Amino acid sequence: MDELLAASLLRLHKKEAPAEVERVFSDDAAQRVRDGITGPDIYYLDCGLGFDPEKNLFDHHQDRELDSAACLVWDTFFSDKKNTDLDDYIRLISRVDNKGPKSLNDFELIDESRLYFTTGQKLLLKAFEADPAGIIEHYAAALEDNLAFEEQKALAREWIEEESNVSIRMIHGCMALSFNKRPPEDLIIPIRAVDDEIVDKHKVEVIYSFDDRDEEVRTLFRTFHGHEKLDFTRSHPTNLKFCHQSGFLMKIVPDREDEWVSLIKESLGEEE
Numbered sequence: 546m547d548e549l550l551a552a553s554l555l556r557l558h559k560k561e562a563p564a565e566v567e568r569v570f571s572d573d574a575a576q577r578v579r580d581g582i583t584g585p586d587i588y589y590l591d592c593g594l595g596f597d598p599e600k601n602l603f604d605h606h607q608d609r610e611l612d613s614a615a616c617l618v619w620d621t622f623f624s625d626k627k628n629t630d631l632d633d634y635i636r637l638i639s640r641v642d643n644k645g646p647k648s649l650n651d652f653e654l655i656d657e658s659r660l661y662f663t664t665g666q667k668l669l670l671k672a673f674e675a676d677p678a679g680i681i682e683h684y685a686a687a688l689e690d691n692l693a694f695e696e697q698k699a700l701a702r703e704w705i706e707e708e709s710n711v712s713i714r715m716i717h718g719c720m721a722l723s724f725n726k727r728p729p730e731d732l733i734i735p736i737r738a739v740d741d742e743i744v745d746k747h748k749v750e751v752i753y754s755f756d757d758r759d760e761e762v763r764t765l766f767r768t769f770h771g772h773e774k775l776d777f778t779r780s781h782p783t784n785l786k787f788c789h790q791s792g793f794l795m796k797i798v799p800d801r802e803d804e805w806v807s808l809i810k811e812s813l814g815e816e817e
Contacts, residue, residue, distance in 0.1 A: 546666060547642040548636065549673050549684060550615035550730040551603060552745075556685035558651055566677040571606065578602065591615050592721040606645070613639035631688070666772040694735065701735035704728060705743070713747055717810045719771060720747055724754040733757060744768050744796045752803045755786060756796060762786055763814075765805060779809040 556562065569577075574592035583589075588601040590613035593603040598621045605611035612620070616639035626632055639647050673680040682706065697776070705711050710726045722743060728736050743749060750771030756762035760793075767775040777793035783800035792812070 546638055546670065547613045547615050549670065549680065550619045550638055551590040551613075552677070552681045553626060553684040553688055554615060554618045554622070554635075555590065556681050557688050562682055563678065568674075568677060578692075582733075590618070595653055601807035609643070612636070613642040613652065615642075617640065623692075626692060628727075629692075629698075631691050631695060673778070694738075697732065698739055700730075701732050701739045704732055705736065705739055705741065712746065713743070715807060716806055717813060719750045719774065719809060719813070720745070721809065722752045723748045723805075724752075727755045727760060759786075761798050762796050763799055763805065765795045765808060767812075775809070776814075777808070777812045777813045780811040782808055 546694050552563075552566065569788070571591065571592045573592070574589055575594040578589060578593045578595055583600050583602070586602070587810065588603065589595070591605075593602050594607040595604055595605045596611055596617060596683060598617075602603050603617045603621075605613055605616045605617060611617065616635055619626075619635045637649075669680070710724070710728075712725060714721060714723070722740060744752070748770050749768055750770065752764075752766045754764050754766065756764055765777055765780075767777065772793075777788055777795040778790070778792040780788075782795070782797040782804065784798035786796040786798060788795045795808070797804070797808070
């Protein structure tokens with residue numbers, strides 16, 4: 546995975562597809578470097594036994610203290626993208642590549658999840674062996690989309706940090722995240738990613754937000770923190786638009802500004 550990620554990041558940085566992708570044995574790559582087969586258009590990724598960005602060498606096997614090849618490429622060309630989800634992912638790839646999967650903090654706890662999440666990666670790497678240039682092209686495009694989304698998330702965080710836009714407070718013993726204003730259309734999806742961070746940080750159990758399509762409709766959503774407490778099938782709104790049978794999602798047209806507070810109390814099995 547390290548090799549594919551390193552090559553895709555380089556493709557993203559260069560903004561053009563490589564003229565050729567050659568996969569060689571590590572010893573052969575190291576010999577080429579010793580023979581002086583380097584140049585401005587030749588990159589050694591995860592091979593070559595050298596790390597020197599000025600010579601386009603991005604290997605880590607010669608020094609156990611170095612991060613993986615993908616991380617070396619990332620830190621060299623994308624130093625302005627720190628503190629993003631992609632940055633965390635690349636450093637996780639680096640740790641597993643250098644120290645093995647047992648370095649993961651939940652390795653011993655995972656059984657079926659390991660099969661579920663790693664099978665797709667194995668299939669991807671198999672395709673990379675068969676068509677390295679093609680897979681690099683697709684993977685680089687996905688990374689580019691991810692980086693663009695990170696920029697949108699930064700704007701979403703700025704919007705959320707405006708005190709008048711959202712509030713977090715305890716309601717009938719439940720931690721609630723309330724959207725006081727409808728987010729801008731282009732930030733709706735990025736805000737969902739950012740509010741996941743808020744949910745985790747504050748142990749938010751319910752979110753009161755706006756419907757994506759209908760401006761009149763408000764939504765009540767139970768997060769996993771409130772799974773054992775809240776059930777919106779118990780609630781009785783004046784104008785119900787939808788309620789999922791499992792009780793985790795309700796859509797209403799509010800009869801009054803604070804109706805959602807009463808609905809939360811009812812969802813706990815408490816009468817108003």
